[in-house]
Structure formats: C-alpha cells, structure tokens
Amino acid sequence: MGLPRKALRTTAVGAVSATLVAGTALGLAPAAQAAPTGIRFVDITGDGGTVLKANVVTPANADDSRTYPLIVLPTSWGLPQVQYLAQAQKLADSGYIVLTYNVRGFWQSGGEIETAGPPDVADTSKVIDWALANTPADPKRIGVAGVSYGAGIGLLAAAHDKRIKAVSAMSGWADLIGSIYSGRTQHSQAAALLNGAGTITGRPSAELQQVFKDFFASNLSKEPELIAWGAKRSATTYIDKINANGAAIMLANAWGDTVFSPNQYADFYEKLTGPKRLEYRPGDHATPEVTGLFGLPNDVWKNTTRWFDHYLRGENNGIEREQPVQLKSRSTGGYEGYPDWKSVGATSRKIALGGTSTIRANVNSGADGGIIFLSSILDQIARLPPMASIPLLPRRYAAVWQSEKYASPQRVRGTAKLHTTVTSTKESGTLVAYLYDVGPLGLGKLVSNAPFTFHGQTPGKPFGVDLELFSTAYDVPAGHRLALVVDTVDPLYIEHNPAGAQLTFSSPAADPSYMSVPLREQ
Template sequence: MVPRRSFLLAVLAMVLVAGAAAPAPAAAAAAAPAVTFVDIPGDGGVVLKANVVRPAAAGSYPAVVFPSSWGLNDLEYLAQAKAMAADGYVVVSYTPRGWWASGGEIDTAGPKDLADLSKVLDWTVANTPADPAKIGTAGVSYGAGISLLGAAADKRIRAVAMLSGWTDLVYSLYSDQTRHLQSSGLLALAAQIVGNPGPDLTGKLGDFQANRNVEQVQAWARVRSPATYLNQINANAPAVLIANAWGDSFFPPNQLVDFYGKLTTPKRLELRPGDHAIAELTGIVGLPNAVWTSVRGWFDRYLKGDAGGTTPGKVLVQPDNAGMETYGNWAELSTGNRRYGLGSIRALDQTGLLGGAPSTGWAKTVPTDRDTVANGGVVLLTNGISAFTGQRPQIWLPAVDRGRAGVWAAERPSSPLRIRGIPKVHLNLTGTSGDGSLVAYLYDLDRLGTAKLITHAPVSWLGGAAGSRSVDLALSAASYDLPAGHSLTLVVDTVDPLYYDANEAGDAITIAGGSYLDLPIR
C-alpha cells in the first residue's frame, strides 16, 4: 500500500484521471484553519483515511463531506475545505475504500461505498460540532457519484454538489452500444497504481475490455447509477447541484440532461467548456473558480439558509465561443429544430450537400477499418486544453480522406447559427454486417478549410441480421455559435481512437439516401 504522505508523484500522474491538483501554496495554507488527520471506521470495520477542517470558534455548524476522486486521496479538497471552514463549515474529506491507505477493495460507488459514506456521516455527527440537520456531500468525479448516490441511501444528506459526475454508468461505458476505450483504460490504470481493485473491479474491467458478459457488466453498472435510484432521491428531496463540461470524455453530458429533467428536488445544472474535471480544476488548488463559487453558494442556501446563495431552478450554460447564458430549464435552450438532409456526393470534390429535405437515390460507401483525421481527440487533453485556450480542436477538412469517410457541407449562412442542445443524426445503411460501428462529427468549417469540432458521438449495432438498417445517434450536447459565412459540416467514418468499434476488418458500410441531421437552434 502507498504510504499516506507519499502522495505527490501519484497526484501529479493522476491529475489527468481525476482532474485534481496539489494543495494550496504554503503561504495560503498558513492562514487557513488547522487540519486534523483521522481514521474513520467504515462498513465492516474498514479503516478510511480522512481529514477534518473545522471553524476555530465553538458552536454548531453545517457540515460538508467530500469523498475523494478516483485515484486521489483525502488531501484533494484541502484548499476548498480550509476556505469553507473559515466561512463556518465543518468539512470532512475521506479516501474511499480500496484507495491509497484506506482499507478494503475498490467498490466503484457500490453498496459498500454507500455504507461507508453513512458511517462517515455518523462519525462526523459524533466527533465534530456538525449540526446533524445540516449535512451536505460533494465531490469531483468518483466523489461526485458517491455523493449523489449517498443522497438516495441516507436521508440526512440535505444538499449535494456533483461535479463532473455520472448519473448513468451504463451510458458512460456503453453509450449507443459503443464501448469507451481510452477513458476506461485510464480508470483501470489508476486502480492498479494507487488502488486495490480486487477481483470484482478487475473482473468487470476485464469483461468490459473483452466485450464479454455484457449483461452482467451493465447490471453491475446500473447498481452504481444514480438514475436507478431517482425515485428515492426525489423522495428524500436533497438540493442537487450538477456541474459538468460539454466535452466530458468520461461522463458525456446527455445523461445529465435526462436526469436533471426528472429531478423534482431543488436543482441546478451548469455546463461549461472543457473535459472531465477541467472546469473545477483551478478551484481545487485554491484559485478563484466559478464552479466552486456556485458550490459554496449552494451550500450557503441549503445548509445555512442564506437566500442570497446560488439560485435553484436554473440551467446555466457557457457556450464554447459565447458568453454565459441562463435558462429556466433545458427545453428553453433551443427555440426550434432545423433538419439538414444528406445529399448525393458530388464527383468534383467528393462532398455532399448538407441541407434541404432528405433526398434519395444516392449512396456513400466507407471502409470499416480505415481511420481519418476526423476524430474526437485524446481523452482529457483535447477538450481540456480547449477550455483554457478558448479554441476548439480542429482539422484541415481537405485532409479527410473521402475514400474513408462521408462528408456533407451546408451552405454558408449570412448570419450566425446558434446551436443549443443535442444534435441528432439519422442514417440509413445498406450492406452492413450484424455488428458494426460509425462515428459522426459535426464541424464548423471556415473558408480556408479549417474545421473546428463542435460535437461528435459513436454508434454501434450488435447482434442483428446483416443487410439494411437505420441508426439514430444523439451527438453530445453542444452550445456553439457557428459564425456567419462558415459551413456546418458533417463527417461520418468508422474508426476513432476514443472508442472500441464493432466492425469487421476489410468490410464496408454504405450510407444511403433519406439520412439527415436534426439541429437544435436558438
């Protein structure tokens, strides 16, 4: 097991997995409340390593419990914990079972993790000046999922802040029946380096990677999905703040939109540019950060009763290339839907028209085992860097091999096109095998051929008959202003390094007439 204080090198290695960083600088730490390191007995006597930061003055205070992220330990939230303690909160951060020096095996937000969380709440009430009627949970990534799941299992949790978390783990692993390759690989690597995965997690990861026992893996994932317990969360009625990134490559945001719409508790949804845990990263190291400002305001409102805290019932979105926007609900983002039919491929440039009514009488065949320069990038890095630079990942569209992909470009509008919501693609296919995969990319194409990626998604079909079929895929939710004079462009190919594909080598898939893109616009 890794020694408790020998964390620096692994934290630096795992920052790409969990989106966290080292504690605040020493100068800032000197002025912060003192930190007490403790051992908390978890379920079955498992020892959980933890730290407590509390106000200096005597009294009763609201409490917030932070489970640490996948691959990190209880030092992760130190900067935020000190700031919150200085503002009148008891803060307990702990390392979930199976990680670092905590005992047991990784339970992946399963029943043992939830029992542990309740034990941490018991300990907090018994050993700190925490008000048992004013308890919240929060976390990034793994800690976010445990926090929201815990609100279904323990009625004492009155407020939750879920940052870069998931609501449907099946969707996160198998969205549109396509397994996520890079994200699952990084999670497995972290577990091997600083965790004790045990036979349960090791077996499930092995099954996932080998694409076997799919039903068992999905059943295991459903047990670990807040969406499974939506009714119980609504019954317990905690206030739920959900914050995530448009380009989260671990937990794509579409699942959050669906879950948020079904929540009947006090709620708020925030989406910003970036990838997994990037939007909240600077706050982890104690720098000013909009996500953490919302979190503090959320707890102020629901644990302190401060009416001036973060406002519920709002959907806050920061487009990739526009200013912050606030709506009353998700449906308000778009005021309409525009259908773009996919047209026949021109012989001159091997590009089809994107627009107008869907047409028939044409076909475009692409090979199943040939990649193109169109891709979703590298997990965490591509969208993460774009969050800091303000520049979306881009390619030079003429470099997309038309022998390996279908490309359709729309007429250039005279005014900006405001994309808000979840674009959807319907593809009619012929000549397909029983199993197969496609990936669709939506680009912003300028006049020089530079194409910026707006959104994308894979889709697979498994176990059906060979022949013709239709597939519908929802691209990842997007908020983007296509500039006037730029062309909305759709690229479809069969290979992306982010995902496993179900294609047979040497095969081909034909995209046929009647296919179209539905674009939510404002």
C-alpha cells in the same frame, strides 16, 4: 476488431501519468499551505469495519455549545484525502464543519475499490455518523460534494441517506454505462485511464478487474452483467428515492468531458423533481473545477458554496431565483441562463443527408474526437478544438454532408441528433459521427461527436440509426457551414468493424435521413 492492446497500453500510460502528476500537485499544493486552525487527521470505521483515512476542518474558535452545518467530501478516483483541503479551509472559514475522506480501496484507506458500490454508499453514511458523534455538526444541515468519483458517490448517498439535504456533484456521473459505454461502444481511453489510475493508486476488487477485462475484450456474452453492474452504481437507477428524499441537487460538468459525457447529466437533471441546478462549461473531465482545488477563484466552487449557503444555512443569496440551467459557451465564454434543459436549443434546423454514400471500415479517415484531456483542454483554454480539412477527407473512408453557407451566426445549443439508414456488409460494426464548423477554406473545427455500435444485423439489410451527439454550446460564424462526417475508427473508442466491412448510408423517400441541429433563438 478492437483497439490494439499496444495502443490501449500507450493510451493508459499517457493518461494515467497525466492524472497522477495532476493528482500529486492537487494533493501537495493545499498541504503546503499553512495548516488551518481546527484541522485534524482521523481514522473512521466505515462499512464492514473498513478503516477510512479522513481529515476534519472546523471553524476557527468553534463553539461546542452550538452546531454547524456539515459538508462531506469523498475523494476523486486515485487522489489522496488532502485533495479538497484548500476548499475545506475556505468552507470552514465561512462556518462549516468539513470532513473529507479517502474512499475505500485507495491510498491509505482500507478495503478494495468497489466503484461506488453499496459499501461506498454505506461508507458515506458511516462518515456522517462519525461526524455527528465527534464534532458539533448539525444533523439537520448536511451536505455532500465531490469531483468525479466523489460526485458519483454523493448522488448515490443522497438516494440512501435521508439526512443529506444538499449535494454538489461536479464532473460526475448519473449513468455509469451511459458514460463509458454510450452508443453501445466502449470508450477505451476513458476506461484505460480509470483502470490504470486505480491499479497504481489503489486495490481494485476482483469484480472490478473482471469488469475491465470483459470491457476491453468486447465480451458480448458479458454485456448484460456489465449493464447490471453499472446500473447498481448509477444515481439514475435510484431517481425515485432521490426525489422522495428531496435533497437539493447541483450538477456541474464540462462540454468536452471524455469520461462522463454531458448528455447523461442532462437526462438525469430532467428527472429530478426537487431543488436543482445544472451547469456546463468548456473543458474536459474535472478541468473546470481544478483551479478551485488550489484555492484559486473558481466559478464551480463559488456556486457550490452559494448552493450550500442557501440550502444548509438559509442564506438569501438569490441562487434559487436564478435560471437553474447555466451554460458557458465554448465560443464566447459568456454564461446563458435557461428555465430548464428542454429550453436549450428551443428551435432546430435539419441538414438533409441526401444521396447514397458507401465507406470502407477499419481506417481512420482523419476525422476524430482528439485525445482524452488534451484536446478539450486546448478548446477550453485557447478555443482550439480538434480540426480536420473537410475537402481532403478521403471519401472512401468517410461519408460527408454539408449545409449551405449560413448568412448569420448559428448558435448551436444542446444535443444534435442523427437519423439515417445504414446497410452493412457484416452483422456488426461501429460508426462515429462528427459535426464540424467549416470555414471558407474548408478547415473544420469539431463541434461534437458520438459513437454507435451495432451487432446482430442481417448483412445487406437496411436498418435505422438514431444517434445523439454529445451536448454542446458552440457558435458557428456567419459565412461558415456545418458538416456531418461519418467514419468507422476513432482512437477514443473501441471499434467493432470486421475485416472488409463496408457501410452504406442512404435516405429512403419514406424515411429521409437528416442531422437535427439545436439552435438558440437569435
């Protein structure tokens, strides 16, 4: 059973409205500033003759007798070409030629939305061609940066164009299906946001329209096609080409990104063999970068500039000597450095999930991941994640396990993992796991969550479930507990629980169930 269409429409309208309001502000705020010397709006012929609307910002008093490093900025999903103008001005002031363009299918650019398909990747190369022919850009010093959609396109372009020497991919994806279909579960609010924004601000291709139709309809017969469609648009598919080309890759994301989860970036980062950097901060999709789009001080954009300064201009600014994995804690707001991702949460503690618990499906127990954007932004600004009263959760609809009280703070870092045995009365179903920080009064603050959907199981026959929750950095205070809650309904996801379904969780002696919690050493 899927999320009701009325709920999907409501979710889409709210999410799209918020995005378009933000997009309008982001588009107009930089444009309202004084136009910099050397800015011009141009038309660029993209792949197949498609016209791309773009703007070029050059250093003041640029000398045509010399060359300058080039940075290309593809726009985010649904946002206009002036999105990056404030940052483009800053980069130009420091000696870069900056070319930002509206990706095909959106706003005034021609074509249809290809969702980072081959035409989008080819467009990036065409834009580089144009810049080399029409500006004093240096062909040996080319970088690509972007937020969200622009980040995904930038990573793909680095696999297909050897001229690209550095990339900063902010709040993007490396695995598209691993983002919006993780745990074989449709992330309905995220997809509704993308679908709605694309329809309002652009021209979705027939292929994309069919993908969304099959996605929301839970059409399992189309699942192989969906996965193949996503793989073609995922940088992880082309990891060998990216490594062979050797571009320096910087990845930045938010712990609470409800569109592109942090896990898929970490997996991709570990596969990179060239110069690389991975940054995580509190927030939701693209919220850590948003102040930088207004030209305000911003850590992500600051490090992006440092990244390009070193790898395109050869500046000895020390970024290559810093710990390459940089995490900002949701609890302290401080940064922590690690030599690699596997060093994050170097130790782990298991919470035994003993006994047997049976829950009924199709009812939201009161534990959920919150609302797209709103919940993670509250966590980012006020450290107020989604909450639930753990003692009051109805055990008919939620299975609950708790740890002992911790005598010292527990610094959760990385990816918590659930291992359990499930028996269903139906062949299909969905479960959602939540990890809570529980205080003395029983109020739980959400640490992480993740969905899991199964199909084709034999009713009454136990099967194993291994589920990675979304990666995070969160401190559990001394005197608190950790609690695992599992139920079957969450507004963030489409669930697949037939009417009358029940799920039983057990812990066989030969294969005990547990939650493995990664911890930073004290």
